[in-house]
Amino acid sequence: MRDRLLAAEKVKAIDWRDGALHLLDQRVLPFEENWIAYTSAAGVAEAIRSMVVRGAPAIGISAAYGIVLAARARIAEGGDWYASLEEDFMLLADSRPTAVNLFWALNRMHDRLDRLKENADPLAALEAEAIAIHESDREANLTMAQLGVDLIRKHQGNAQAILTHCNTGALATGGFGTALGVIRAAFIEGMVERVYADETRPWLQGSRLTAWELANEGIPVTLNADSAAAHIMKTKGVTWVIVGADRITANGDVANKIGTYQLAVNAMHHGVRFMVVAPSSTIDMNLASGDDIPIEERDGAELLEVGGKRVGADVEAFNPVFDVTPADLIDAIVTEKGIVERPDTAKMAQLMCRKRLH
Numbered sequence: 001m002r003d004r005l006l007a008a009e010k011v012k013a014i015d016w017r018d019g020a021l022h023l024l025d026q027r028v029l030p031f032e033e034n035w036i037a038y039t040s041a042a043g044v045a046e047a048i049r050s051m052v053v054r055g056a057p058a059i060g061i062s063a064a065y066g067i068v069l070a071a072r073a074r075i076a077e078g079g080d081w082y083a084s085l086e087e088d089f090m091l092l093a094d095s096r097p098t099a100v101n102l103f104w105a106l107n108r109m110h111d112r113l114d115r116l117k118e119n120a121d122p123l124a125a126l127e128a129e130a131i132a133i134h135e136s137d138r139e140a141n142l143t144m145a146q147l148g149v150d151l152i153r154k155h156q157g158n159a160q161a162i163l164t165h166c167n168t169g170a171l172a173t174g175g176f177g178t179a180l181g182v183i184r185a186a187f188i189e190g191m192v193e194r195v196y197a198d199e200t201r202p203w204l205q206g207s208r209l210t211a212w213e214l215a216n217e218g219i220p221v222t223l224n225a226d227s228a229a230a231h232i233m234k235t236k237g238v239t240w241v242i243v244g245a246d247r248i249t250a251n252g253d254v255a256n257k258i259g260t261y262q263l264a265v266n267a268m269h270h271g272v273r274f275m276v277v278a279p280s281s282t283i284d285m286n287l288a289s290g291d292d293i294p295i296e297e298r299d300g301a302e303l304l305e306v307g308g309k310r311v312g313a314d315v316e317a318f319n320p321v322f323d324v325t326p327a328d329l330i331d332a333i334v335t336e337k338g339i340v341e342r343p344d345t346a347k348m349a350q351l352m353c354r355k356r357l358h
């Protein structure tokens with residue numbers, strides 16, 4: 001299946017070439033395909049904050065390249081570049097709070113820096129580390145896609161209709177996706193009749209990005225308002241809800257795009273299985289439960305305006321952009337290290353002791 005999956009890798013959002021980080025601007029998709037080149041850590045931090053690049057794994061990969069750009073500038077400045085690079089680590093770490101992949105990637109870059117031998121070429125070592133982070137995410141996507149398909153097969157030969165939320169595809173990762181990677185693979189295996197894509201208010205990752213990615217590949221996709229999800233589960237033969245994650249805690253609680261929690265509650269009510277697909281870089285064993293996850297709140301204007309035009313009354317708006325789904329509403333967490341069914345603290349700890357499967 002691996003070759004067929006690789007052949008399905010068409011879109012990419014992150015390109016490291018000619019000493020610059022090139023990002024496909026997700027703020028203007030699907031209407032414009034505009035690439036922006038970044039040559040500084042400050043530029044990359046702003047790209048993450050403003051969501052030129054988004055999605056937990058893609059944010060981590062971009063931050064890793066941001067450190068390469070920062071190191072190049074600091075070394076050129078001379079002096080104690082190693083100490084001044086700390087400022088760039090802080091800047092990038094401050095760009096968004098919820099997706100732990102950002103901190104995981106920055107820690108990995110920092111560890112690499114700490115392990116530099118005297119006389120080693122620091123820039124070459126950091127660049128190789130960032131590329132390895134990027135490549136390993138791509139590999140993880142492939143492994144998770146295969147595991148997710150096996151899981152669907154195990155429970156139900158056929159996933160007639162799948163419901164998904166936000167965008168978890170090529171635009172959000174270094175490969176072809178986490179949840180959307182499983183959905184793609186299941187489609188290739190002839191197991192998907194239709195994908196229902198929540199529009200994902202207020203930023204519209206579902207209608208602008210997921211629907212675009214799936215339609216480009218000829219995968220039957222129907223867009224729905226987020227509030228239609230329960231009705232769709234009840235009436236359209238949905239067998240699985242499949243979503244990604246921004247942070248998974250030691251007990252298996254999952255932070256993901258706002259609206260995921262209500263999907264899990266509705267899935268349980270309707271007997272629809274609920275699958276979370278995320279690389280192990282999304283798992284934060286330092287946090288005991290989802291109560292400890294910092295939830296990003298963005299500008300209320302994202303709710304009150306559409307395309308820069310005001311659509312809401314002149315009131316205060318509350319705009320948390322993630323929520324936490326408790327572990328006991330989750331049927332399975334699929335990672336590149338393996339699958340955890342009915343997650344709990346013991347099973348998550350066991351998973352994290354395993355080696356990657358590829």
Ligand SMILES: CSC[C@@H](O)[C@@H](O)C(=O)COP(=O)(O)O
Nearest residue numbers: 054055056166168172244245257
């Ligand atoms: C593979 S992406 C998984 C999650 O990062 C995704 O579901 C999500 O919540 C993205 O949020 P975003 O605010 O668009 O960065």
